[in-house]
Amino acid sequence: xxxxxxxxxxxxxxxxxxxxxxxxxxxxxxxxxxxxxxxxxxxxxxxxxxxxxxxxxxxxxxxxxxxxxxxxxxxxxxxxxxxxxxxxxxxxxxxxxxxxxxxxxxxxxxxxxxxxxxxxxxxxxxxxxxxxxxxxxxxxxxxxxxxxxxxxxxxxxxxxxxxxxxxxxxxxxxxxxxxxxxxxxxxxxxxxxxxxxxxxxxxxxxxxxxxxxxxxxxxxxxxxxxxxxxxxxxxxxxxxxxxxxxxxxxxxxxxxxxxxxxxxxxxxxxxxxxxxxxxxxxxxxxxxxxxxxxxxxxxxxxxxxxxxxxxxxxxxxxxxxxxxxxxxxxxxxxxxxxxxxxxxxxxxxxxxxxxxxxxxxxxxxxxxxxxxxxxxxxxxxxxxxxxxxxxxxxxxxxxxxxxx
Ligand code: C5P
Numbered sequence: 481x482x483x484x485x486x487x488x489x490x491x492x493x494x495x496x497x498x499x500x501x502x503x504x505x506x507x508x509x510x511x512x513x514x515x516x517x518x519x520x521x522x523x524x525x526x527x528x529x530x531x532x533x534x535x536x537x538x539x540x541x542x543x544x545x546x547x548x549x550x551x552x553x554x555x556x557x558x559x560x561x562x563x564x565x566x567x568x569x570x571x572x573x574x575x576x577x578x579x580x581x582x583x584x585x586x587x588x589x590x591x592x593x594x595x596x597x598x599x600x601x602x603x604x605x606x607x608x609x610x611x612x613x614x615x616x617x618x619x620x621x622x623x624x625x626x627x628x629x630x631x632x633x634x635x636x637x638x639x640x641x642x643x644x645x646x647x648x649x650x651x652x653x654x655x656x657x658x659x660x661x662x663x664x665x666x667x668x669x670x671x672x673x674x675x676x677x678x679x680x681x682x683x684x685x686x687x688x689x690x691x692x693x694x695x696x697x698x699x700x701x702x703x704x705x706x707x708x709x710x711x712x713x714x715x716x717x718x719x720x721x722x723x724x725x726x727x728x729x730x731x732x733x734x735x736x737x738x739x740x741x742x743x744x745x746x747x748x749x750x751x752x753x754x755x756x757x758x759x760x761x762x763x764x765x766x767x768x769x770x771x772x773x774x775x776x777x778x779x780x781x782x783x784x785x786x787x788x789x790x791x792x793x794x795x796x797x798x799x800x801x802x803x804x805x806x807x808x809x810x811x812x813x814x815x816x817x818x819x820x821x822x823x824x825x826x827x828x829x830x831x832x833x834x835x836x837x838x839x840x841x842x843x844x845x846x847x848x849x850x851x852x853x854x855x856x857x858x859x860x861x862x863x864x865x866x867x868x869x870x871x872x873x874x875x876x877x878x879x880x881x882x883x884x
Contacts, residue, residue, distance in 0.1 A: 481700040481701075481703065481704045481847045481867060481868035481869055482847070482867060482869050485515050485516035486515045486516075486657075486661065486869075487512050487515040487516055487517035487568075487660070487664065488515070488516035488517075489516060489517075489518065490512075490516070490517045490518070490567055490568050490664060491517070491518050491520075491565055491566055491567040491568065492512050492517045492518065492519045492520070492566070492567070492568045492569075492570070492660075493519075493520050493521075493522065493562060493563075493565070493566035493568070493569045493570075493594070493598070493600075494508065494509060494512075494519060494520070494521050494522075494540075494569075494570050494571075494572060495521075495522050495523075495524075495569070495570070495571040495572070495574075495578070495591045495594070495595060496521060496522070496523045496524070496527040496531070496536065496571075496572065496573070497523075497524045497526070497527050497571060497573060497574055497575045497577065497578045497591065498524050498525070498526025498527045498528075498529060498530060498575055498577070499527075499530070499573045499575050499607050499608060499650075500530060500607075500641040501572075501573035501607035501649070501650035502527050502530040502531045502573060503530065503531055504572075504573070504650050504653070505531075505536070505572045505573070506535060506536070506539055507653050508570075508572055508653065508656055508657075508660075509521065509536060509539045509540050510539050511653070511657060512660075513539065513540065513541070517568075519539075519540040519542070520540065520542055520545065520562060520565070520566070521533075521536045521537070521540045521542070521544045521545070522544065522545035522546065522562070522590055522591050522594060523536065523544055523545075523546055523591070524546075524578070524589060524590075524591045524592075525546070525589065526575075528546065533546065545558060545559075545562060545590055545594070546590055547590055548589055548590045548593060558590075559590055559593040559594040559597055560594075560597050562594050563594050563595075563597035563598045563599070564597075564599075566598060566600050567600050567664075568600055568601060568603075568660070568663060568664045569595070569598050569600055569601065569602040569603065569663075570602070570603040570604075570605065570660060570663065571591075571595070571602070571603070571604045571605065572603075572605045572650070572656065573605055573606065573607035573608075573650045574604040574605055574606045574607070575606075575607075575608060576606075576608050576612045576613075576615070576618045576621075578591065578592065578595075578604075579604065579606060579618060579621045579622055579625065580617070580618070580621050582595055582596070582604075582621075582625060583621040583622075583624045583625050584621075601630075601631065601663045601664065601668065602630050602631065602663070603630070603631040603632070603633060603659055603660060603663040604622075604625060604630060604631070604632050604633070605632075605633040605635075605650060605651055605656055605659065606622065606632070606634065606635050606648075606650075607635050607648060607649060607650035608635070608648050609640065609642060609646070609648055610640060610646030610647045610648045612648070613635065613646075613647050613648040614647070631659060631662060631663040633651045633655060633656055633659035633729075634651065635647060635648050635649050635650060635651060636649045636650075636651055636652065636655075637649070651729070654726050654729065655729035655730075658707065658710070658711075658728060658729050658730065659729070659730070661707070661711055662710060662711040662713075662730075665711040665712065667712050667876075667877075667880070668711065668712065668713055669712070669713045670712045670713065670876070670880055671709055671712035671713050671714035671755075671876070671880075672712075672713035672714070673713075674713075674714045674715070674754040674755065675714065675715045675716075675717065675752050675753050675754050675755070676705075676706075676709035676714040676715070676716050676717070676753070676754065676755040676756075676757065677716075677717045677719065677746065677749050677750075677752075677753040677755065677756045677757070678702050678705050678706045678709065678716065678717070678718050678719070678757045678759060679702060679719045679720070679742060679746060679757070679758050679759060679760035679762070679792065680699040680701070680702020680703055680705075680706065680718060680719070680720040680721070680723065680759050680760050681697055681698065681699030681702060681720045681721035681722065681723040681760055681761070682694045682695045682696070682697040682699075682721045682722065682723075682760070682761050682763070683721045683736070683737065683738055683739045683741075683742055683760065683761075683762050683763045683789075684721065684722060684737045684738060684763075685738055685739065685763045685765070685766035685767060685789070686737075686738065686766075686767070686770050687767045687770065687771065687775070687784075688770065688771035688772075688773065688774050688775045689771075689772070689773070689774060690774050691774075691775075693763060693765075693766070693767070694722075694763070695761050695763065695844070696761075696844040696845055697721075697760070697761035697844050697845075698723060698724065698725070698844065698845045699720055699721070699723035699724075699725055699760075700725065700845070700846075700847065700868050701759045701809070701849060701868050701871070701872070702718070702720065702757075702759035702760060703718070703720075703723070703725050703728060704867075704868040704869045704871065704872040705757050705759055705872045705875065706718040706728055706731055707728055707869060707872065708869065708872035708873055708875075708876055709755070709876070710728065710729075710730050710731055712876060714754075714755075715731075715732075716728075716730070716731035716732070717731065717732045717733075717734065717749050717752075717753075718731055718732070718733045718734070719733075719734045719736060719742060719745045719746055719749070719760075720733065720734070720735060720736070720760070721735075721736060721737065721742065721760060722735075722737065734749075738763075738766065738789075739762045739763050739766065739789035739790065739792070740766075740789065740790065742760060742762060742792060743789075743790045743792050743795070746792050746796060747795070747796075750796060750799065750800075753804060754803075754804060754805065755804070755805045755806075755807070756793075756796050756800075756804065756805070756806050756807070757806075757807045757875075758792060758793040758796075758806075758807065758808045758809060759809055760792075761811070761844070762789065762791075762792055763789055764788065764789055765786040765787065765788055765789060766786065766787060766789055767784060767785070767786060767787075768785040768786060768787045769785065791827075793806065793808045793827050793829065794826070794827045797827050797828040797829055798828070805830045805831075805879060806827075806828075806829050806830050807829060807830060807831045807832070807833065807875070807879075808823060808824075808827055808829045808831075808832050808833070809832070809833045809834075809835070810823050810832050810833065810834045810835070811835055811836075811837055812834060812835075812836060813836060813837065813838050816834050816836055816852070817834070817852070817854075819834075820832045820834040820852070820854050821854060824854055824856055829856065830855070830856055830879070831853060831854065831855050831856065831875075831878070831879060832853075832854045833851050833852075833853055833854075833871075833875060834851060834852045834853075834854065835849055835850065835851045835852075836850075841865045842865070847867055847868060848865055848866060848867055848868065849865075849866070849867075849868050849871045850863065850864065850865040850866075851863055851871055853874070853875065853878050855878065855879075855882075857882075859878075859882065861874070861878055
């Protein structure tokens, strides 16, 4: 679902400050490099106590910046040059010290000086001892940084270097990546203050305690939409059937099994939603009876009676407020356009995303999709084959920037 080069050509500047979590930044740097980013690293003096610069030089394939006053003759003010060069900045891990210095505008070494000179989006991923994390001054500094428009990837609860569990562990790699993606997103604020509810994945319709009906949906398209909405600053609620994907960071997730449960969950969230996107492959039917015991092979009834599930999106569209945006998907194997337009009309949606699962590279399970977008105002956009995250980006652009 992710493009092969999520950070292609992005000039990323990673600041490493002195905490035990510094060793984890290796994975982040390696990830950025593999995703096409041009990475430079700067380290504070205490970061170099935890980790040798050689490691990060090897991973980033560039010298690590450390000294504000290099001793080898005249050097132009490198911290300003580096700050001008960067398109994406991240402090991983961010100690209580750097949060304090940055929020107070202190520049007393290479890292703190460069951070103040940056004019690109900047992410802080704090990691520290739990008591330091809870300190009201640390929290106040963090609040100031957040309110000034910087991104924060908060730490997690877990095993700390001190030998006990607490709040303050550096966010795990998947979360850091998602936070970096958001920080780098060109439309980072385009859904700020909006709540986006996304349904994703299949539903399971129980036949008896051990069997169910379902479909091949993996939830990738829905999770990509949730990622994209999060990256655009939205509050995201992801309502998903059984899926194997890592639960995305920074959003509320509601796990359900059946179509009826998904229906309840969506109706529950309907009021707070500005956008409702139905990317789930909801089963249209369920077994009319659910056996309480496992059905035996010897049972002579071979015809299964089905009954219809509620149509979630159609119900949403009927009871929506006019300013709410409702988007549905259409999976069609024949006469796609006609069905898509019919769905748009009959379910009174703002937009339908049509895909044909029989086309190569499109539909369920894969990382790519090939879709056509239909807007109720008549606009249509046929997209080439692309990664699901890129499809998600196009879907939001299509609604938010109608003139593009
Ligand atoms: O009518 P059809 O099932 O093809 O419509 C597909 C769209 O409707 C998808 O967006 C899907 O999430 C949604 N849907 C729904 N509830 C159902 C069936 C489909 O919300 N019971």
